[in-house]
Amino acid sequence: MTAAHRAMALLESWPNLVSGPPKCTVGHAFASAGHEIVHFHTADSADLHLTCTAVERLLPQLRHSSAIRVRPGASWITVLLDCDADVQLLLGLVSVALKEHSDEHGEDPRLRLSPPCDWERPAELPPVPASRPGAARRMVDRLIPHGHGHGH
Secondary structure, rough: OOOOHHHHHHHHHHOOOEOOOOOOOEEEEEEOOOEEEEEEEOOEEEEEEEOOOHHHHHHHOOOOOOOOEEEEOHHHHHHHEOOOOHHHHHHHHHHHHHHHHHHHHHHHHHHHHOOOOOOOOOOOOOOOOOOOOOOOHHHHHHHOOOOOOOOO
């Protein structure tokens, strides 16, 4: 069982999360009160909607983890899932995301729409060129070692 599968199994038991297909139609998602919180697009990562406010506030701490990828101005972050410590990190950040969404939007239904995750590419952007599977991940791992080893 991969770390992503372990994380999904644990999130299934959270009473305030509902699982199902994401808006982007790739992978599996968990939502709460109309907010998509986390997407599992691959077997080794999860995209988490923290909100822009939370990402800005937590950016110094997020940058200290080699398991987290943050893009400037984004409300979604990516958590690389290689081991149980990464799963625990994701679960903690899911808790933060749930609180952020309830604090930021309350019960106002007009504010319940989550911005698209990075897997949704607007039509005006050029398509990403095809590359060998895993090539980008191997490149990132060489540049920014994850530090947890590859044992599962």
